[in-house]
Amino acid sequence: MKVTCKRQMLSAAFAAVSGVVPTKTPKSVLTNTRIEAEHGQLTLLATDGDLSIRYVIHEAEIEEAGTVLLPTLRTLNILRELDGDSVTIETLEHNVRIRTDRADYKLGLQNADLFPAVATFQEENYHVIDAAVFRQLIRRTVFAVDTESTRYALGGVLVDLQPGKAVLAATDTRRLSVAEGQCTVHGEPPAPHMPVVPSKAMSLIEKILADDTSQAHLAIRANDMILRGGSATVYSRLVEGRFPRYQDVIPSTCSAKVEIPAEAFLSVVRQAQIVTSEDSRGVDFVFAPGVLTLISQASEIGESKVDLPIAYDGLPITITLDPVFVAEFLRSLDSATIVTVELVDSESAMVLKTADGAVYLVMPLSRDR
Numbered sequence: 354m355k356v357t358c359k360r361q362m363l364s365a366a367f368a369a370v371s372g373v374v375p376t377k378t379p380k381s382v383l384t385n386t387r388i389e390a391e392h393g394q395l396t397l398l399a400t401d402g403d404l405s406i407r408y409v410i411h412e413a414e415i416e417e418a419g420t421v422l423l424p425t426l427r428t429l430n431i432l433r434e435l436d437g438d439s440v441t442i443e444t445l446e447h448n449v450r451i452r453t454d455r456a457d458y459k460l461g462l463q464n465a466d467l468f469p470a471v472a473t474f475q476e477e478n479y480h481v482i483d484a485a486v487f488r489q490l491i492r493r494t495v496f497a498v499d500t501e502s503t504r505y506a507l508g509g510v511l512v513d514l515q516p517g518k519a520v521l522a523a524t525d526t527r528r529l530s531v532a533e534g535q536c537t538v539h540g541e542p543p544a545p546h547m548p549v550v551p552s553k554a555m556s557l558i559e560k561i562l563a564d565d566t567s568q569a570h571l572a573i574r575a576n577d578m579i580l581r582g583g584s585a586t587v588y589s590r591l592v593e594g595r596f597p598r599y600q601d602v603i604p605s606t607c608s609a610k611v612e613i614p615a616e617a618f619l620s621v622v623r624q625a626q627i628v629t630s631e632d633s634r635g636v637d638f639v640f641a642p643g644v645l646t647l648i649s650q651a652s653e654i655g656e657s658k659v660d661l662p663i664a665y666d667g668l669p670i671t672i673t674l675d676p677v678f679v680a681e682f683l684r685s686l687d688s689a690t691i692v693t694v695e696l697v698d699s700e701s702a703m704v705l706k707t708a709d710g711a712v713y714l715v716m717p718l719s720r721d722r
Contacts, residue, residue: 354419355443356390358410360453363395363440364432366408367425369585370399372557373406374425385422387468388442390415398471399425404554405471406561407586421449422463431458472588474581476572478540480514484562484582486534487569490521491559493532493685493711498552499525506594509549514573516542522599523552528678529602533710539570548573549596554589561585603712604704607695609640611665616688619680621661625649626676628657635718636676638703640696641669649676672699673718679705682713 370386378384378401387398395410421444428451432440437453444450448459491510499507513520519536522529562569562582569582580587625636625647633651645663650656682705683692695704705713 354388354390354421355417355441356388356395356413356415357439357441358395358413360432360435360437360440362410362412364429366395366397366410366584367429367432369408369561370397370406371425371429372553372560373399373401373404375401378402382422382463382467382469384425385463385468386425386428387420387422387465387471389420391418398468400469400471402469403590404551404557405588406557407471407473408561409584411584419444420465422465422468423449423451423460427460472579472586474570474572474579474586476570476579478538478543479570479572480519480536480543481539482519482534482536482569482571484567484569486536487519487571487582488559488562490519490532490534491555493682493713494521494523494530495552495555495559496681496685497523497525497528497530500552505592506549506596509551509592510555511547511549511596511599512571512573512578513547514543514571522596524597524599524602527675527716528682529599529712529714530682531599531603531712543573546573546575547596548578549592549594550578551589551592554578554587558582558587561587602702603714604695604697604702607697607704609665609667609670609696611640611645611663611667611694612691613645613661613663613694614688615683615686615690615692617661618692619683621645621647621659622676622680622683624659625657626680628654629676630654634675634677635673637671637673639669639671640665640667640694642666647676670696670699672696672703674703674715675718678715682711682715686711 375383389396395413397408399406435453435456440453442451448462451458494510511522518533520533522531571580577590628649630651637648639646645661647659690707693706702714702716
């Protein structure tokens with residue numbers, strides 16, 4: 354095999370597939386990326402056994418077709434450090450050669466036939482979602498996944514595909530994040546299914562759906578899913594277990610409601626978060642006529658009080674929350690977004706909503722924190 358392509362393009366491809374490659378695995382072949390050069394394009398393949406990616410580079414000069422395995426992280430480091438606009442990869446008798454005008458590397462040649470097969474997108478029936486919308490839905494939910502729970506279903510993002518819209522939800526039982534956006538169906542409507550996709554797969558999908566990607570094609574099957582978008586195809590096994598009924602958790606009524614700009618809200622939350630610790634992480638959110646006051650206190654650090662003027666004229670309500678949980682949701686929004694805060698009382702969850710379908714619920718902390 355002998356191919357030449359733009360260095361930055363190849364580096365971006367390796368950066369994308371590196372999100373799949375396991376750092377520790379008994380199958381050492383999985384730490385590599387398989388490169389296939391044929392039909393005028395390069396295809397990079399990576400997998401950890403449960404999650405796989407195919408990434409295609411169309412702009413490549415192929416002098417000799419072939420297949421080669423390259424150590425993913427080492428090759429990525431080489432590509433990032435090299436100078437020059439183009440890079441050539443060539444298989445020799447005992448080595449793989451990576452070179453530019455000023456640098457020349459030779460890595461060990463491995464048996465590419467040992468690399469497992471990676472799925473291709475061959476579905477006829479699937480959902481179509483605007484790529485920018487899907488990225489936004491993932492960004493607004495994936496942070497709420499419980500990565501340490503023994504309840505497997507909480508280790509991923511629920512994908513609820515309804516007529517005309519896709520709803521994503523994630524929870525760790527202390528907070529719940531739900532986001533929705535429009536989608537359509539290509540072909541026959543798939544059978545109703547509410548899969549839970551691993552958070553690692555969702556983060557990878559958000560990463561590979563670049564700004565110039567127009568649409569994402571998503572096919573859900575009994576035990577796995579496959580997505581095609583832009584230059585990449587992502588395959589993932591689904592998370593086992595049943596996701597809780599998120600609809601039943603969101604309060605249907607509230608006793609207080611106020612609109613706050615996301616940027617200003619995030620700013621005061623971050624300020625209050627400074628004077629917190631692992632043992633004293635709670636912040637009092639005091640809603641009073643005309644002002645929201647955030648009060649934090651940690652015996653080993655000190656205390657703080659931060660005010661934010663708000664258009665509120667109801668009865669005072671104080672609710673104690675983990676500022677990290679509040680900040681993570683606000684950080685997922687555009688700075689110009691207006692957040693509607695809904696409160697019941699100091700013992701019930703605070704609910705944050707946006708006009709474009711995001712709902713975020715945060716459970717209060719005990720006052721004797």
